[in-house]
Amino acid sequence: xxxxxxxxxxxxxxxxxxxxxxxxxxxxxxxxxxxxxxxxxxxxxxxxxxxxxxxxxxxxxxxxxxxxxxxxxxxxxxxxxxxxxxxxxxxxxxxxxxxxxxxxxxxxxxxxxxxxxxxxxxxxxxxxxxxxxxxxxxxxxxxxxxxxxxxxxxxxxxxxxxxxxxxxxxxxxxxxxxxxxxxxxxxxxxxxxxxxxxxxxxxxx
Numbered sequence: 001x002x003x004x005x006x007x008x009x010x011x012x013x014x015x016x017x018x019x020x021x022x023x024x025x026x027x028x029x030x031x032x033x034x035x036x037x038x039x040x041x042x043x044x045x046x047x048x049x050x051x052x053x054x055x056x057x058x059x060x061x062x063x064x065x066x067x068x069x070x071x072x073x074x075x076x077x078x079x080x081x082x083x084x085x086x087x088x089x090x091x092x093x094x095x096x097x098x099x100x101x102x103x104x105x106x107x108x109x110x111x112x113x114x115x116x117x118x119x120x121x122x123x124x125x126x127x128x129x130x131x132x133x134x135x136x137x138x139x140x141x142x143x144x145x146x147x148x149x150x151x152x153x154x155x156x157x158x159x160x161x162x163x164x165x166x167x168x169x170x171x172x173x174x175x176x177x178x179x180x181x182x183x184x185x186x187x188x189x190x191x192x193x194x195x196x197x198x199x200x201x202x203x204x205x
Contacts, residue, residue, distance in 0.1 A: 015051065017043040017046065017047055019039070021141070024036065024039075025137070027039075028061070033065065036062070036064075036065060037065040037068050037069075040057070040062060041069055041072045044069045044077075045072060048073045048075055054075055054076055054077075054199065054203070055073065055076070056199050057069065057077070057080065058173070058195070059173055060081075060100055060101070060104050061100070061104050061172070063104075064107065066079055078195070078198060079113070080195045081191075083194050083195055084114070084171075084189060084195075085113070085117040085119060086198070088169075088189055089118070089119075091167070091187065093167040093189075094118070094120055095119070095120045095122060095166045096121060096122065096165065096166070096168065096189065097122045097123070097124070097156075097160040097161075097168045097169065097186070098114075098121055098169045098171045099132055099171055099175050100169070100175070101133055101136055102129055104172065105129055105132070105133075105171070106129065110171070124156050124159075128156045128159075132153065135152070135153070136172055136174050140174035140175075140178060141174060145177055149178060150179065153179055154179070154183060154184065157184050157186060161185045166187075167186050167187050167189060168186050168187070168188045168189065170188060170192070172191075175190070
């Protein structure tokens, strides 16, 4: 990715804290967001002590505790919803469909942040949200990519387009494993890529 933005050999130090997803998934399933927050804060503080000058939470759902993480450190946290909103607004899109985990689609920590930027966020109907959430955890997180699931998700996007959506937010890091943007009737905004590019831009500034 560095090669796409500048010529020559570019080096930037990267500190990475990789969680055991089984632990995180258990916190989510049990609704133990306090324990999840404690783990995230501890990781952020360790990264700051290690010399990090900027923090990224490389997942959408765990931005639920982004405010707590930011409050616990002195370096800036680059919020994935903020840079996604920037990309949508720059492209002239105002009514995105959000495809993500149920936590991200249904709770204000994410949609509220997008709405605060003036976006009219659409989320799927309840049965479709259950479908999206189930496919993420039962299939994509396990490396399973089913054509039948892709067809279901494509139909969800088609319905949203018919209802007035003007774009699609890939609001989970796994969404891009299943959906093919060229098969969809709306422009797609992959939060994983948007977040990474925005972080790189800041690191190189």
